[in-house]
Amino acid sequence: MKPSIPKGTRDFGPIEMAKRNYIFNTIREVYALYGFQQIETPAMETLQTLMGKYGEEGDKLLFKVLNSGDFLSKSSDDELLERNALHLASKICEKGLRYDLTVPFARYVVMHREELQLPFKRYQIQPVWRADRPQKGRYREFYQCDADVVGSDSLLNEVELMKIVDTVFSRFGIRVQIKINNRKILTGIAEVIGAADKIVDITVAIDKLDKIGIDNVNQELREDGLTDEQIKKLQPIIMLSGTNEEKLQTISTVLKDSEIGMRGVEEIRTILAPLTSNGSALKNEIQLDLTLARGLNYYTGAIFEVKALDVQIGSITGGGRYDNLTGIFGMPGLSGVGISFGADRIYDVLNQLDLYPKDSVTTTQVLFINFGERETAYCLPIINKVRENGIRAEIYPDAAKMKKQMSYANAKLIPYVVLAGENEINAGKVTLKNMETGEQQLLTPEELIQTLV
Structure with missing residues (x-):
C-alpha cells in the first residue's frame, strides 16, 4: 500500500521550506525590532482549557487526543453502547490539539502572571489544528504568526502594530492597503438608529454598495427588518467617502448623541495621527472602512485587516483590541491588542508576484566537484576555509561523471x-565556474572566498 498523509495536511520540500522560512524569519525579525519576545506553548492543551472557548461550532472542530493506556477502562458498557460521541470523548480524552494561539496565550498569561512584566509583548509562530472539511486554501494543520500586547490600554500599542504590519509588507515588497475600523463606532451607529441587534446585517449590506448600488443596499436593509426612518439615518454612513478625516467628520455628525460612538471616533483619530504625519507616516495606505466587522463578539476597540493590492486574495493579516483576554480563566480586566499574519496566504502572494529574493531559496552557494581521492584531499581544507567565512558549500560525495555532478x-x-x-593543484588554485553565465575564473583560495562572500 502506498504511504499517504492525513487529508488537510501537507509536506513541504526544501524549496517550499526555504520560502516559508524567509516569511517566518522576516516576521520574526520585525517583531523583535519592536520589542516583542517569543514564547511557545505545547501542541496539546487540556480539553478543560480548550472547550467552550470557540462556541459550539469550534468545540466540534477540536482534534481530541485519546488518553494513554487502556482509555476505555473508565467507560461502562452502557456508555459504549449509547454511542454518544461527545459524552464518550469527555471520558476517554483529556487533551486536544490547540485550535488557535490566543486561548493558549491567555492560559499562559494566567499561569505565569507573577513572572510577567506588564505590558507583556509576546509573539508566537506555531502550527494550529482544526478538524475542518479540507478545501482549497483551508487546511487542517496551518501556521499562525501572532503578536499581542497585554496589560496596557494605550493606543500607542495599536500605532506600533500598524507600523509592524507596514514594515513587514515593505520588506516583502507587497503593496497593501491597511483597513481600520472601531467596534465602538459600529456600536454607536446601532445605538443611534435603535437597532443594536442589526449591526452585522448593516455592515454586510454596506459592504455590497460597490457591487449592487445604493437602492439595492437600502432594499436589503429593509428585508433585514430596518424601518425607513432607520435607513434614512444610515444614508450618510452608507455613502461615506473622502479622506479619513472627512469620513470621521461625517461619522461625528451622525454619532454626536452617542457617547460610545464618539469615543470610537476619538480612538481612530488618535491612532491615525502618528501614522499619517511626517517622519512616522506609513509607506502603505491606511483607510478607515466601516464595513470592517471582524470578530464582533470578541473585539471591543480598533479592528484591522490587510488586503494585498496586486493579487486577488482574502485578508492576509488581521487583528484588533479586546478587553478581556484572560476572563475565560477567571482573571478579569486584562486588556490587550493583537495581530496575526496569514503565512499561507502571504506565501501564495509572494509566489504569484515572484517576490522571493534569489538568495532566500538558494541553499548551497558553491559545489566542489569530486575528481577523485587526491583532488578531494586538496579541496577539503579549502572547503573548511570557505565555510568558516559563512559561505554555504558542499562537495559531491562520489567521483561520478562530470555531467552527473553538474546536473546535481x-x-x-x-x-x-x-x-x-x-593543473589547479600544481598552481595552488581552483577554477570557479558561474553556472548561470558559464564564465570561469582561476583563483587562489583567498580570491575564491572574496568572490563568494
Missing part, C-alpha cells in the same frame, strides 16, 4: 561550482 548543481539551483584538477 543545476537541480539544486547552486550558482557556482569549483573544479580542482591536476
